Amino acid sequence: MLTTSDFKPAFWLRNPHAQTLFASQVRALPPLAVEPERLELDDGDFIDLSWLPEADLAEDAPLVLVLHGLNGSLESKYARGLLRQVAAHGARGVLMHFRGAAGPNRLSRSYHSGETGDVGLVLERLRARYPRAPIGAAGYSLGGNVLLKYLGEQGSDSPLSCAVAVSVPYDLETCAYAVQKGFSRLYQTHLINGMREIVEAKVRDGIIERPLPDLRGLRDFPSFDNAITAPLNGFANAMDYYARSSSRSFLKRIRTPTLVLHARDDPFMAPEVVPSADELSDTIRFELSEHGGHVGFVSAGRFGAPVYWLEERIPSYFRGRLPGFEPVAEDSPVGEAG
Template identity: 85%
Template sequence: MLTTSEFKPAFWLRNPHAQTLFASLMRSLPPLAVEAERLELDDGDYIDLSWLPAAGLAEDAPLVVVLHGLNGSLESKYARGLLREVAAHGGRGVLMHFRGASKPNRLSRSYHSGETGDLGIVLARLRERYPQAPLAAAGYSLGGNVLLKYLGEQGSESLLTCAAATSVPYDLKTCAYAVQRGLSRIYQAHLINGMREIVEAKIRDGIIEPLPDLHRLRDFPSFDNAVTAPLNGFADAYDYYARASSRSFLKGIRTPTLILHARDDPFMSPDVVPRADELSDAIRFELSENGGHVGFVSAGRFGAPVYWLEERIPSYFRGRLPGFEPAAEDSAVGETG
C-alpha cells in the first residue's frame, strides 16, 4: 500500500537540507551502553555487532537488528536513537556493522548496497542463538536497500517477523546522478571521502593493491566503477546498480514491512519513489512531502525537536512483533538536540 505519511516537520525546519543536517549534525549523540561482539565468518572475515545490555531479558524477548547507512556505524545518531527505543520496549537490540564498516575487514571485498549475504548469515546466527525470539530489522538508507533486497529475495522464507526501512535509494543509478546536482553535491563529497578513507586504510594494511587516481574519483559512478564494482564481482558501476537496487525486489516481499520516505530527500530525485503497483501486499509505504534524508524531525512542546522515526518505527513494530511493548508511557523520543 502506498499512502500519505502523518509526519509533519517542525515549523522551523521545513527545508530538506535543514531536516537532513539537523538530525545528523545538530542532534546531540544519544547516550547508549553497548557490548561488542566480533562474529567470525566462514570465509575468514568478520562482522562486528554492538548489543544492548540484555540482563534480565527472557529468551523469547523480541530482537531488533539495526542496519546503518553508507559510512554509518554505532556513532550514527539515528541508530543509537532507535536502539534506545528498543530497550524501552523490552527488546534485545543489536547494531550490525556491515563488513568493513567498523574497522578495515580482512578481505578485499567490502559492504555495498546489494550485499544481502552477510545479513542472511547474521540473521541465521541470531535465530540459532535465540530460537524463541521473534526477529525484526530496521534499515536506513543503504541499510534499508540491503534489507528490502533481502526481503524480496527470501520471500516467504525470510527469517524476519516484520521490518522497517527509511530513506532508501531504491534505484541506485538514478540516485548516483541525482546527488550530483545542486547542494546535494555536498553530501556526495562527504560520502565519497568516507568511502575513500576505507579503501586507503585497506591499501595501507596490504589487503588490496594500490588503486590509481583515488582522489580523482569524486562522484559515485566513477568511484563505483573503479572500486566498488571490481572489488565485489560486478562488471562495472552500471552492472552493480542494476543488480543491487532494491526496487525490482519489492514485489517479492512477504514480510510485513514499513517503508518511510520523504519526497524532498536531497539524496535522490522524486522519480525514484516506487509506484503502487511495484509494491507487494506486505508493504506499507508512507510517503511524506518533507523529511529530508533520514531526517524526519518534528516539533514537540515549545517547538522542541522530536525525532519522529523513533516514534513511528516502534509503533509499527508494536502488535506485529510479539512482546515488543513500552515499559512506561514515557520514552526516549522527545530529547532535545
C-alpha cells in the first residue's frame, strides 16, 4: 500500500536540509549505556553488536535489531533515539555495526548497500539465542536498503515478525547521481570522506594489499564505487553493484509486514526513486510525506519544541506486531521531544 504520511514538519523546519541537519547534528541526546559483543565469523572476520543492558526480561520478550546507515554507528542519533524507545517498551534492543563500520575489519571486503549475508547470520544467532522472542528490525538509509533486500530475498522464510525501513535509496544508481547536485554535494563529500578513511586505515594495517588509485581523486559515488566498493566486494563495476544491490527490485517479494517511511524532498535522492504502488507487495505499508528530509522527520510539539516523529511512528508500528512490545510505564519516554 502506498499512502500519504501524517507527518507534519515543524513550521521552522520545512526545508529538507534543515530537517536533515537538525536531526543529525543539532539534536542533543544523552549517552546511551550499552553492552558490547563481538561475533566471530567463520571467514575469520567479526561483527560488533551493541546491546541495551539486560533488565530481567522474560525469554519471550520482544527483540529489535537496528541497522545503521552509511558511516553510521551507535553514535548516530537516530539509532540511539530508537534504542531508548525500545528500552521504554520493555524489549531487548541491539544495534548491529556492519562489517567494518566500528573500525577496520580483518578482511579487504567491507559492508555495502547490498550485503545481506551478515544480517542473515546475525538474525540466525539471535533466533538461536532467543528462540521464543518475536523479532523486529528497523533500518535507516543504507541499513534500510539492506533490510528490504534481505526481506525480499527471504520471502516467506524471513525470521522477522515485522520491519521498518526509513529514507531508503531504493535505486542506488539514481541516488549516486542525485546527491551530486546543489547543496547535497556536501553530504556526498562527508560520506565519501568517511568511506575513504576506512579504506586508508585498512591499507595502513596491511589488510588491503591490492593496488588502489589515489583515493583523494575519488570525489563522487560512481567513481568511488567503481574503483573501491565494486572490486573489493565481488562486483564487476559500479553499475553492476548498483543493479544487484538496489532494494527496489526486491520489494514485490517481501512477505513480512513492513512499514516504509520516506520523504519526497529527501536531499540524498531524487523523487523518481520512490517506487510505485504496483512495485510493492501487499505486506508493505509505504508512507510518503512531502517533507522530512533524510532521516529527519522533525515535527513540533508544545510551544514549537522539536518532536522526533520517527520515535513515535516506529514504536507505534511495532506495538501490536511484536507481542509484549508495550510501554513499561506511563512516564516512559515514548513521544518525548528530547
